[in-house]
Amino acid sequence: MSKLLQICTHSGSFHADEALAVYMLRLLPRYRYAPLVRSRNPTDWERSDIVVDVSGKYDGEKFFDHHQRDFNTTFNEKYSTKLSSAGLVYKHFGREIISTVISLDESIPEDKLKIDYLYDKIYSDFVEAVDANDNGIDMYENKDDLTPRFKDRNFTVAGMISNLNPSWESDANDHDFDRQFELASKLIGDAFFNYLTYMGNSFLKAKQYVIDAFASRFDVHESGKILVFERFIPWKEHLFNVEKEHNAQGEILYVLFPDSGNTWRIAAVPLSSSSFDSRKKLPEAWRGLRDDALSEKTGVPGCVFIHAAGFIGGAKTKEAVLELAKMAL
Numbered sequence: 001m002s003k004l005l006q007i008c009t010h011s012g013s014f015h016a017d018e019a020l021a022v023y024m025l026r027l028l029p030r031y032r033y034a035p036l037v038r039s040r041n042p043t044d045w046e047r048s049d050i051v052v053d054v055s056g057k058y059d060g061e062k063f064f065d066h067h068q069r070d071f072n073t074t075f076n077e078k079y080s081t082k083l084s085s086a087g088l089v090y091k092h093f094g095r096e097i098i099s100t101v102i103s104l105d106e107s108i109p110e111d112k113l114k115i116d117y118l119y120d121k122i123y124s125d126f127v128e129a130v131d132a133n134d135n136g137i138d139m140y141e142n143k144d145d146l147t148p149r150f151k152d153r154n155f156t157v158a159g160m161i162s163n164l165n166p167s168w169e170s171d172a173n174d175h176d177f178d179r180q181f182e183l184a185s186k187l188i189g190d191a192f193f194n195y196l197t198y199m200g201n202s203f204l205k206a207k208q209y210v211i212d213a214f215a216s217r218f219d220v221h222e223s224g225k226i227l228v229f230e231r232f233i234p235w236k237e238h239l240f241n242v243e244k245e246h247n248a249q250g251e252i253l254y255v256l257f258p259d260s261g262n263t264w265r266i267a268a269v270p271l272s273s274s275s276f277d278s279r280k281k282l283p284e285a286w287r288g289l290r291d292d293a294l295s296e297k298t299g300v301p302g303c304v305f306i307h308a309a310g311f312i313g314g315a316k317t318k319e320a321v322l323e324l325a326k327m328a329l
Helices: 016-028 044-045 085-102 109-134 158-162 173-216 236-247 291-298 318-328
Strands: 007-009 036-038 051-052 226-228 254-259 261-266 301-305 312-315
Touching: 007 016, 007 044, 016 051, 016 085, 016 158, 016 173, 036 236, 044 158, 051 085, 085 109, 085 173, 109 173, 158 173, 158 236, 173 226, 173 236, 226 318, 261 318, 291 301, 291 318, 312 318
Parallel strands: 007 036, 007 051, 226 254
Antiparallel strands: 254 261, 261 312, 301 312
C-alpha cells in the first residue's frame, strides 16, 4: 500500500487563503485522503509532501508560500494582484483540479478549450478575491476611480473564516485551532467547489444554446437583432463572447425567453454582462405600465409588465414578446 501524501500549513490563526488551498489540493486524487499537519516547525515542512502558506519558500513543486519580501508573483501577465497561497496552488494545479472535477480530458481539443476558459474564469471570479483579501489589496485603487480592480461577488466568506478562529479569551490550544481550520477549509472549499461545478457542468453548456440562437437570429427578424431561447439559460456573458467571435459586437438588442408561470420575458441586452444599463431600453412610453394598460398602449394583447427602468418586460405568450421586441426596435 502506497504511503499517503501529507499536506502542511502553518499552525495558529488561519485565513481564507490557506483554507482554500488545502481544500483545492484535496480535490486531487493523490491528496484526497492526505493527512494535514499544521505546524511552523521546519522539520514538519521537510517531512511533508506539499507545504502551503508557510516556510518562506516558493518553488512551484513542494513549497507554496507568498510571504517572502521579494515575492510579487501574479496569476499571469493579465493580472496585477499578488498571489496568496490559494492563488499559488490554483496557478499550478487549477487545470488539473478542473479536469478532475468536471471530467475533462486536456488531450481532447474541445475539452482543452473548456479547461482554458474555466481556468481563467474561476481565477478571475473567485480566487483572485481571496488573493487580494489576504494581501490587503483594496478593490478600488483610489477614491476617485470607481473601477474595481477585481471581482468579489463570489467571495464573501473571508469574515466568516476569520470568525471561525477560536476566541482570544478561550485559552485555545493547537488542537482547537486545527479543529476550527477544518471547518474553515470546508466552508470556503464548498463554495469554490459549487461554483466550479456550476461553471463546468451548467454554465458552459448554456453557450451552445446562445450559439444556436445567434445562428438563427435572422429567422426571428430580418434585422438579426433579436434572439429567442426556448428555455431560460444564463445567456449574458455567453452572448458577448459569441458576438465577439463573430465580429458582431453590440448587434443584439433584445433577448426573449420563457419565464415561470407560463409567461415570457423580453430583456434588453445590457452594455456589459454586469451592467444595469442597456444597449436599447424598452420604449419610454411603455415603462411602468402593466396588464391591460400596457396592452392598450402597445396594441399587443396579453402584456404583463414593462419595468420602470426599461430593461425587462413580460407577456403571456412568445408571440406577444416577439411583437414587443419588433416594435421596440
